[in-house]
Amino acid sequence: MADTIEIRWHGRGGQGAKTAALLVADAAIATGKLAQAFPEYGPERMGAPVKAFNRISGQEIRVHCAVEHPSIVLVLDETLVDSVNVLEGLPENGTIIINTEKKPEEYRQKLNFPGNIFTVDASGIALKNIGLNKPNTPMLGALVKATGILDYEKMLADTAHKLQKKFKNKPEVIEGNVKAIKDAYEEVSK
Amino acid sequence: MPVKTEVKQLVAAKTGNEAMAEAMRQIDPDVVAAYPITPATEIAQIFSSFVADGQVNTEMVTVESEHSALSACVGSAAAGARAMTATAAQGLMLMAEIMPIAAALRLPIVMPEVNRAISGPINIHCDHSDTMFCRDAGWIQIFSENTQEAYDNVLQAVRIAEHAKVRLPALVTTDGFIISHAMETIKILPDDEAKAFIGAYKANYSVLDAAHPITVGSIDLQNYYFEHRLPMINALKEAKAVIKQVGREFGEKYGRPYDLLEKYRMDDAETAIVCLGSTAGTAKDVVDALRDEGQKAGLLKIRVFRPFPVEDIAAVLAGLKAVAVLDRSDSLNGYGGPVFTEVCSALFNSIQKPKIVNYIYGLGGRDIDLHMLKSVYDRLASIKDGQDLGTIVDYLGARK
Amino acid sequence: MTTMLDEKKYTANLPASELPEGGVWTEAGSSLMRKTGDWKVEQPVWDKAKCISCFTCWAYCPDSCMQIENGRMAGIDLEHCKGCGICANVCPPKVSAIKMEKAR
Numbered sequence: 001m002a003d004t005i006e007i008r009w010h011g012r013g014g015q016g017a018k019t020a021a022l023l024v025a026d027a028a029i030a031t032g033k034l035a036q037a038f039p040e041y042g043p044e045r046m047g048a049p050v051k052a053f054n055r056i057s058g059q060e061i062r063v064h065c066a067v068e069h070p071s072i073v074l075v076l077d078e079t080l081v082d083s084v085n086v087l088e089g090l091p092e093n094g095t096i097i098i099n100t101e102k103k104p105e106e107y108r109q110k111l112n113f114p115g116n117i118f119t120v121d122a123s124g125i126a127l128k129n130i131g132l133n134k135p136n137t138p139m140l141g142a143l144v145k146a147t148g149i150l151d152y153e154k155m156l157a158d159t160a161h162k163l164q165k166k167f168k169n170k171p172e173v174i175e176g177n178v179k180a181i182k183d184a185y186e187e188v189s190k
Numbered sequence: 191m192p193v194k195t196e197v198k199q200l201v202a203a204k205t206g207n208e209a210m211a212e213a214m215r216q217i218d219p220d221v222v223a224a225y226p227i228t229p230a231t232e233i234a235q236i237f238s239s240f241v242a243d244g245q246v247n248t249e250m251v252t253v254e255s256e257h258s259a260l261s262a263c264v265g266s267a268a269a270g271a272r273a274m275t276a277t278a279a280q281g282l283m284l285m286a287e288i289m290p291i292a293a294a295l296r297l298p299i300v301m302p303e304v305n306r307a308i309s310g311p312i313n314i315h316c317d318h319s320d321t322m323f324c325r326d327a328g329w330i331q332i333f334s335e336n337t338q339e340a341y342d343n344v345l346q347a348v349r350i351a352e353h354a355k356v357r358l359p360a361l362v363t364t365d366g367f368i369i370s371h372a373m374e375t376i377k378i379l380p381d382d383e384a385k386a387f388i389g390a391y392k393a394n395y396s397v398l399d400a401a402h403p404i405t406v407g408s409i410d411l412q413n414y415y416f417e418h419r420l421p422m423i424n425a426l427k428e429a430k431a432v433i434k435q436v437g438r439e440f441g442e443k444y445g446r447p448y449d450l451l452e453k454y455r456m457d458d459a460e461t462a463i464v465c466l467g468s469t470a471g472t473a474k475d476v477v478d479a480l481r482d483e484g485q486k487a488g489l490l491k492i493r494v495f496r497p498f499p500v501e502d503i504a505a506v507l508a509g510l511k512a513v514a515v516l517d518r519s520d521s522l523n524g525y526g527g528p529v530f531t532e533v534c535s536a537l538f539n540s541i542q543k544p545k546i547v548n549y550i551y552g553l554g555g556r557d558i559d560l561h562m563l564k565s566v567y568d569r570l571a572s573i574k575d576g577q578d579l580g581t582i583v584d585y586l587g588a589r590k
Numbered sequence: 591m592t593t594m595l596d597e598k599k600y601t602a603n604l605p606a607s608e609l610p611e612g613g614v615w616t617e618a619g620s621s622l623m624r625k626t627g628d629w630k631v632e633q634p635v636w637d638k639a640k641c642i643s644c645f646t647c648w649a650y651c652p653d654s655c656m657q658i659e660n661g662r663m664a665g666i667d668l669e670h671c672k673g674c675g676i677c678a679n680v681c682p683p684k685v686s687a688i689k690m691e692k693a694r
Contacts, residue, residue: 018371022203025373029203037203038372061375062471064336064368065559296612357611395614403592405615413603418613420606 005149006067007054010086011076014046016136020076021052023140023159024150028056030158031151036061049084056149072147075099076122076135087113097142097188099123099135104190118146120188122180129180130173137177141184156181197444199377206369209337209376210276210302210362211236213344215246216384217300220271223251223262227281228314229366230304234276256281260288260299267297268406270396272348274299278366279306279320286324292359293328294422295406296394298351299359301329302344305467305518306366307554315555316366318466318518321495322528328422330360330429331496333466335452337374339493340364342446345379348388349436355428357394365468367555379444387443426497433494450499452491453506455481459488461570462507464533465516466492469551469558476563487567492529500536507537510544511574514566516586518552526550526583545573551586562587594619621670626653630673633693636666640687647677647688 007024011017018039025037033056040051053067069089078100080086090096094115098107099122107117120142122135130137140159144152160178167173204212207230214222214237222241224234241250249266253259256277263273277285282303292299307313308320321331332347334340340362347360364370379387397406410418434449441447452470455477456462463473470491480487490506492499507513515534517527525531530548537543549566552558566586573579595617610616643663648656652674655667666677678688 022205022373026203029201029375034375035203036372036374039367062336062474063560064365064372064468064471066557068559294613394611395616402616403618405618406612408613408615410613414609417604417606417609421609421611424606 003059004055004057004061005072006070007056007072007074007143008067008070008089009052009054009074009076010080010084011050011052011136012046012080013048013050015076016134017050017052017076020074020136020139021054023137023162024054024143025056026162027140027150027155027158028054030161031154033058034061040066049080071095072097072143072149074139074143076139078102081107081110087111090115095147097139097146099139116146116190118142118188118190120184122184125180125183125187129183130176138180138184141181141186142188145185145188146190152185197379197383199379199444202376202378203373204337204341204376204378205232205371205373206334206337206340206364207232207304207371208236208373209341210344210364211240212378213341213384214274214302215240216379216381217272217274217345217348217388218246218385219248219274219300221249221251221263221266221273222275223253223259223266223273224275225253225256225259225277225281227256227278229306229370230276230278230281230302232370233302233304237276256284257288260285260292260301263299264288264292264295264297267292267299267393268295268396269398270393272352272391273297274301276302276304278304279308279314282320282324283308286327289324289327289329289359291407294418296357296422296425297359298348298357298391300344300347300351301359301361302340303361303363304366304370305333305363313554314366316368316468316518317553317555318363319520319553321361321363322519322521324361325496325528328358328426329496330356330358330426330433330494332360332362332433332494333492334362334364334369335468335470335491335493337364337369337372338376338446340369341376341378342440342444342448345384345388346433346436346440346448348391350429350433352389352391353429353432353436356425356432358422358425358429363467368468377444377446383443387440429497430494430499433497448493449502450492450494451502451506452493454489454491456488456490456506458486460486460511461513461567461574462488462490462510463514463516463563463566463570464490464492464503464507464529466495466518466529469516469518469563472558472560473563476560476567479560479564480567485567485571487570495529498532498536500532503533503536504540507533507544508540508542512570513544513546514570515546515548516566517548517550520550520553530583545579547573547579547581548583549586550583550588553588556587558587593617595623597623625669626672627667627669630671630693632673632675632690633668633671634666634673634675634677634688635691636663637687637689638663640685642682642685642687644682644685646680646682650676650680652676 021037025035028035122138351360437448515530526548
């Protein structure tokens with residue numbers, strides 16, 4: 001388990017935290033790694049705080065319990081920072097990536113967290129490219145830029161492929177999402 | 191140990207439900223009749239897209255209840271069709287009336303089933319109460335640890351259920367959400383290989399064969415009911431050897447062997463946890479950590495709960511010092527869980543036997559983590575070294 | 591073709607090992623050996639002259655006792671009729687071709 005990367009996603013039902021976790025696992029597996037993605041066991045309710053998890057490893061992943069000590073946390077909705085302990089279990093050298101217009105420094109004070117803080121306006125990027133506040137795919141771009149856990153080009157290709165299956169009659173959705181990932185990759189700041 | 195295999199398998203990212211639907215696509219059953227229920231809905235939903243896209247030749251019957259779903263499967267299977275359905279929890283309980291009929295008529299219906307707590311209180315999360323509720327229905331019950339096993343087990347279940355010595359319906363379960371909605375890395379057989387493995391199905395009889403009319407489901411009174419139940423009882427006994435043989439063949443061909451049980455680091459073990467389903471994976475990591483500390487801990491995963499592997503369990507556990515049976519349901523018998531009582535009865539006639547305790551855990555989706563499992567092994571270590579057994583049946587992770 | 595049930599087999603108490611799988615009956619004709627006609631307290635009496643061969647009784651009879659020949663009602667199989675009286679009940683009132691009487 002030592003080389004397993006554990007990730008926790010915080011979002012609100014409908015924002016796509018679970019889908020983002022599935023896309024990360026899918027991309028990890030497509031790049032030759034072994035991975036898990038799972039929601040906080042349950043049906044997502046629109047607007048309710050939800051969690052999703054990833055494990056990525058070079059070896060077989062056998063555990064089937066919730067992630068306790070993630071090394072990476074992603075927050076899809078910054079209002080959750082006030083209501084949920086997004087830092088729970090995150091070690092001091094861990095990484096948190098927040099969807100916000102604010103600069104990382106503002107969150108460093110607010111969270112009192114010494115580790116890596118990244119921010120990206122994933123909602124703004126999603127609205128511009130997809131026309132909807134669906135910050136989950138841009139967060140993929142931010143995640144890969146901030147942590148380097150996946151090969152960027154391969155992740156882009158796999159995500160586009162996965163979206164092609166889901167939206168085969170809506171090519172504009174695929175293009176928008178790919179552009180959103182690219183923008184977030186460029187814009188995420190530390 | 192995985193053996194070298196020449197069959198090129200596709201590595202894919204699939205959730206448990208996707209994996210089971212994928213196996214169904216390859217099986218291409220004649221009839222699928224199903225009704226949606228969380229967390230099993232996706233199985234039939236994904237499969238219905240295969241039907242709509244013309245990827246299978248299945249007659250998909252959308253019914254008004256699970257009772258009707260299984261009834262439609264029974265009817266079509268009695269007509270000689272390879273029939274499948276999928277469900278969970280309350281849906282399985284609504285099928286309960288029809289389940290023993292499918293078994294008694296010796297119809298090899300295969301049902302992916304997602305373990306979910308039964309009401310009440312209403313809950314949609316994982317435990318094994320639903321499957322255990324139907325444990326005496328004459329169905330084979332296979333539990334899956336992860337998405338790979340979910341896929342492999344559905345394919346094998348078809349072979350097992352349809353085997354001439356078995357001819358019984360089979361349930362293949364995954365743990366609700368923990369596996370059903372978890373994406374994992376799995377290997378998928380090529381379509382032609384999967385089809386070749388399950389083979390063609392030739393029913394023993396068909397109610398639609400007008401040239402050979404038959405009566406199915408007639409009444410039996412005191413003078414024949416017993417004799418008609420005996421062959422079904424015997425078929426469940428015969429099924430054990432068939433399940434082993436099919437699991438062995440699957441291993442030889444595709445590198446993933448299966449048995450009634452999975453023994454993990456049991457060879458020189460002094461203590462062991464016995465459990466079913468996804469918890470086994472988590473427990474393996476705990477066993478490895480304990481072994482690194484020099485503790486002789488092992489794990490016994492019961493893959494097949496029906497038929498119950500009495501002989502194999504007794505052989506594996508008899509020489510141990512202390513065992514904890516983990517039940518993800520309570521049998522409400524005023525004592526303990528169903529796996530516990532059956533494991534105890536399997537060992538009753540052994541000359542040597544371990545001390546055994548029972549933990550009911552994870553009801554309604556309560557998480558079971560590494561620390562909880564470690565605490566069970568710690569207790570076994572103290573029991574092993576002579577401490578009193580104490581509470582025999584306990585509740586792991588519950589606020590008492 | 592339909593295989594007819596052997597009377598010896600019908601009356602024997604066969605062991606489980608000799609029974610067909612799933613309790614299926616592969617042979618026909620057990621009712622020929624199971625005469626239920628002597629169960630009845632009342633029996634139907636059919637008046638051929640009044641009968642219009644509408645076959646309502648034929649459709650309703652739970653024991654398939656209404657006998658038809660050349661497209662016309664021909665009689666009632668009293669060896670199997672249990673005397674339930676449904677036939678008399680469904681016979682159209684204007685026709686009234688079946689009456690229930692004390693069984694003989």
